[in-house]
Amino acid sequence: MNALALTRQGDEWHLALNGDWSLAAMATLDLELGQLNTPLSGTLVCDWSRAADPGIGPAWALLTRLGDLSADTDSSAAASSKRGLRVVHIGGPSTLEFLRKLKVERRALHAASAPPTLDSTLGGLGRWTLLQGAEVQGVVGFFGRIVVVLGEAFRRPRALRPSSLVRHVYETGITAIPIVALIAFLISVIVAYLGAQQLARFGADIFVVDLVTISVLREMGVLLTAIIVAGRSGSAFAAEIGVMQLNEETDALRAMGINPIEILVLPRILALVIALPLLTVIADAMGLAGGGLLSLLNLHISLPQFTSRMREALAPTTFWAGLIKAPVFAILIGMVGTYRGMQVRESARELGRLTTVAVVQSIFMVILADALFAVLFMQIDF
């Protein structure tokens, strides 16, 4: 049975509503209303007596459709006499009159509402350009404010917030030791294992020691540590500061005359600058241990042999060439994480997005910086 039946009775239209007219039947009702496209004028009698459980939503949809149909005739037959539609409801829900008044008010509002703004490709490009410009300005400004606070700290050591610093060294450094040690160990075992397979074909097994020690000390120890820390602490910084932004905690700090850069950003960056080199030393040690263990078990290179070969393979600068990169990576990770955190505005989605951006960008920056270091060290023969 159709929910709607439109018939012509004399000079009146008669619309009978049947069956379920509750919100649950809304989809079907809307469909049938859409199919009702006879231009209407004169008087329409709307019979609700057989509509079960009529809801506000369906009633609203009916009023909307009837309004559209009478408006259609108005525009098409504008030349002829002005014809409106008079609707009489029989047995309708008590809310009908209320909805009808509301509908009239809303029609006036809709007519007055502004058209959508121009949203072309060109406009998008322009907005993107402005956004990128603002982004660059923001990053430079952020870096500048950090440097200013750091400069002040020389005159006023309390600005370094020692207690906060210690907490962050613990959270970013000490608690990261197990995972950093484990991953450095495993990766160097993998490298040694692969290297041994290839070098054994030339009878050059002993060079596995060169391969492992140089790659771990120069590159892998520091790079792996930095990537792990970026994932752990970069995200934590962004999320922690981001939530404080959402709670207006940073605004509260500013209102109390406390610089959020000083109390939130600087301790985190300095903590990373302290923690990351120390973690790198641990990663280096574990990497060498992994290489040594695999050499002993797989290639039967004894520990004294391994260490003496290691001394020959390594230049005095090899260890430092790795370690010197750690503070630079620390600054990059810390700055990206805290900057993205400070950018959080308004919504939980922003928080999630910027935390992701913080991790991805800090890992990217670390690898980019590592590549630049590789070129630099080659040029200066370090």
Add this chain to the structure above:
Amino acid sequence: MQEPASSSIIRVQGLVNRFGTQVVHDGLDMEVRSNEIFGVVGGSGSGKSVLLRSILGLRRPDGGTVELYGQDMRHLSREQRSRLVRSYGVTFQNGALISSLTVAQNIQLPLREYFSMPEETLDGLAELNLALVGLPPDTARKYPAQLSGGMVKRAALARALSLEPKLLFLDEPTSGLDPISAAAFDELLLYLHSQLQLTVVMITHDLDTLFRTCNRVGVIVDHHMVTDTLEGMLRSQHPWIHEYFHGARARAAEKEVNG
């Protein structure tokens, strides 16, 4: 939803709630009748929000029974429970609009969850609910963060109304609003209450709202609830209730309403 035999829609009996050793409710009784606006009042920490959470089934009480439409939520199957949850609307203190969705999407969220409807239908219903709470049509496309405090409260009400409930729970609907917006919200609530035949349970600290809208008031004192009409409350001899309804702010609100 079937009409219950008696006209009481919510019946709370002997409700006990405690956190560790701290007792919040100790044998609290409450009854809300059909088609009334029931105000819940109490000092900070007296457990108004805990009571609301217990009624909504968001918190399992430590004792007592809570019945909505004569049904105890704890004894219902998943299916029945879901149907019961659909029969009421709730607004939370800070709006609790989902911040990653537009206002229209927030309103459509329960509709999408329970019905399958084409987009145009959903848009029509979003427009209806915005109209009900008196928000302009262009609010539909905005995100909650772009709204003022008063608009957030109205948008939350629009979402609560989207399933066409007959029962509404409002947690401090006028807190944080300026007096003009708060008064406008009171009028809106009275208007919807009369037009849509709603039963409303409202937690509020706003004495103006209380005097303007509520038929009966339940005051949580000493871990129990004292329920009476406003006139009855004004005559109460209980020291806290007397203080609450006869303090300087209360007198001003009363004078304003009673002229």
